Amino acid sequence: MVRVTFLKIGFLGVSNLIEALLDERASRRNLSVRVVSTGCKMDEDEAVEAAKLAASIRSDLYVVVSPNAALPGPKAARELLKETGxxxxVVSDEPTKKIADSLEEEGFGYILIYxxxxxxxxxxxxxxxxxxxxxSDVLRVLAVTGALRLVQMELDRVIRLIEAGEQPELPRVRITKERALEMSGLNNPYAYAKxxxxxxMARRVxxxxxxxxxxxKERDRYIPIVAAAxxxxxWAAMLADEAREVEKANDSVTRIVHxxxxxxxxxxxLYEKFEPLIDL
Structure with missing residues (x-):
């Protein structure tokens, strides 16, 4: 049994379902998950208090999910968790790439979703x-493009190594469009392009x-800008949905289950039987 604790500081799209990616039908017998969250807040006091709670939970692996992991709150939280050994x-967004090298030097793994x-x-x-x-729109984009599957696969890989009693090699992954689409399972070239x-489009947001x-700073200017975002x-979600519908029409949707x-x-x-996954 591998025990994984997720510490969520603030919210990303991936924050909503990241722990569920590892046990989509609640059927796994080799995994136990706990989640500690600060809600939408990201200030240092909130982050440290939540990190202390997470550190008190018996865990084999910690996953810290937050926007911009360079901010004081997420930084203080992972430094506190590091004391557990x-x-x-760290699962975060594109702005975190500016500290990616220092995260690696300090011994943290990271998955950055652009x-x-x-x-x-x-x-x-x-x-x-x-x-x-x-x-909900962000989740649809991340799901169809393969970003969520890549997150899931990297976490599963580390969990397997821990279960085998090995020292895990932590991921250092930047999920660009190419890295995501490698894991999307999309077969039709037009679905892939969509x-x-x-x-x-989602990255530009x-x-x-x-x-x-x-x-x-001007109210009349920033309101239409955030609305445009x-x-x-x-529209990014609608385009992702179109890609999924192409695959469904061709009966070529790739499903990978635990x-x-x-x-x-x-x-x-849809109607074929599952086969062991050996090439990912």
Whole structure:
């Protein structure tokens, strides 16, 4: 039994379902998961308090999920968890790439998802409904393009090594469009192209959200900018959906599932049986 504790500081799109990626039907017998979260807050006091709680949980692996892991809150949290001596993987977004080398030097693994873009967090625009809709759009993009599968595969790889009693080699992965699409399982070339466009559209959202939230001060200017960011993410999700529908129409959707022992099996047609996964 491998025990994994997820510490969530603030929210990314991937934050919503990351632990569920490892046990989609609640059937695994070799995995136990706990989750500690600060909610949407990312300040240092909140992060440290949550990290102390996470450190008190018996764990073989910690996964720290947050936007911009260079900020004081996420930094303090992982430094506190490092005192446990357990392996730690940071899951974050593109801005974290500026500290990727230092994360590796300090012994942390990392998975940086370049399409998991910042939300348009302006009070005049972002209400709870808009927040939920944005995150649902992000999840669709990450799911179809292969980004979520790559996160899942990297975490599963580390879990298998821990289960075998080996010292795990932690991931140092930057999920660009090419890295994501390698794991997407998309077979039709047009579906692949649609998914690639979807990923890049979602990645562009971060620039608009950053501009509208931090750079532009005039209310009449920043409101349409953050609204445009959300419209762009919506269309990215629609394009991802089109890619998925092409694969469904061709009966070529790749499905990779966990069995009870944690092993992975795959099939590419709806009615065929699963076969052991040996080439990923």
């Amino acid at each position: 357990k392996p730690i993987i 399409a998991d873009s910042m939300i348009g967090a302006r009070r005049e625009f972002l209400d709870p409904v808009e927040m939920a809709l944005f995150n 998914a690639m466009a979807s990923f890049e 971060a620039a608009l959200s950053t501009e509208g939230c931090f750079k532009v 959300h419209e762009l993410m919506r 069995f009870r022992d944690g092993s992975l099996r795959r099939k590419r047609k």
